[in-house]
Amino acid sequence: MRNIFLVLMIMMSCKSFPQTNCSQYTILPLRTYTDIPEDQCYYLKDTNNELQAFVGTWKGVWNGKTIFISFKKVANKYKEGLNFNTDIIIGKFKTVDSNGNILFNNLQIADDDAKMEGLGFINMTDKYIVTYYDEDVCDMSGTIYLTFANAAKTQLHFSFNQRNEVLTSDCYFHGWPHADRPEPLPNPDIILTKQ
Incomplete structure (x- = not known):
């Protein structure tokens, strides 16, 4: 019985830390x-x-706000x-x-805590999917679709689809009219320009 318990614990710990013991990887192209x-x-x-073209700082303007995305x-x-x-x-x-007052800023957080994280390209297209999750804004979340708007890859079409929120009473904007709620990301689409 003790050996069975030990084997189960080892199996569970291996599942908890997947692929950490890989001395070598089988490498496949990103678009597999x-x-x-x-x-x-x-x-x-x-x-x-392919991902290198996305790297850098991008700027966009909407509803009197300016966003800088790195x-x-x-x-x-x-x-x-x-x-x-x-x-x-x-x-x-x-x-x-529009007055330069900072509304949202997470540029200084650790990479592991980034609010936007890529998933990959949609099958056979150049559209890249990014998930957004922000616990600082009452767990706001959604999906971002990125596609280049020009051949030089200096303009990026940014499409944010926010998930419907269930706001609990502990959310700081619970009960606010939808128009008055925080808007950290452009919604609907905008064009971002590489800086």
């Missing part, structure tokens, strides 16, 4: 659209350097739910009003 074995040391690598490439990141490693982009941003 087949089933990938879970927790078997697979790594979807940006072999064509995208960074993160290599060999384990993705929970997908159960393999992949290259992604993460995003941090600062939003200011």
Whole structure:
């Protein structure tokens, strides 16, 4: 019985820290659209350097606000739910009003805490999907779709689809009219320009 318990504990600890013991990865291109074995040391690598075009600071204006988004490439990141490693982009941003007052700013947070985290390209398109989750704004979340708006890749179409929120009474804007609620990201679409 003691040995069974020990074996179960070892199996659970291996599942809790997947792919950490990989001395070598099976590398696949980022745009691999087949089933990938879970927790078997697979790594979807940006072999064509496609994510590099997103890297940098981008600026956009909407509703009297200006947003600065800094995208960074993160290599060999384990993705929970997908159960393999992949290259992604993460995003941090600062939003200011028309007077330059800072409304939102998470540029200084650690990369592991970034509010925007890439998922990958939509099958056979150049549209890149990014998830957004912000516990500082009452768990606001949604999906961002990024596509380049010009051939030079200096303009980026940014489409944010916010999830319907269930606001609890402890949320600081609970009960506010929808028009008065915080708007950290442009919604609907805008064009961002690379700085």
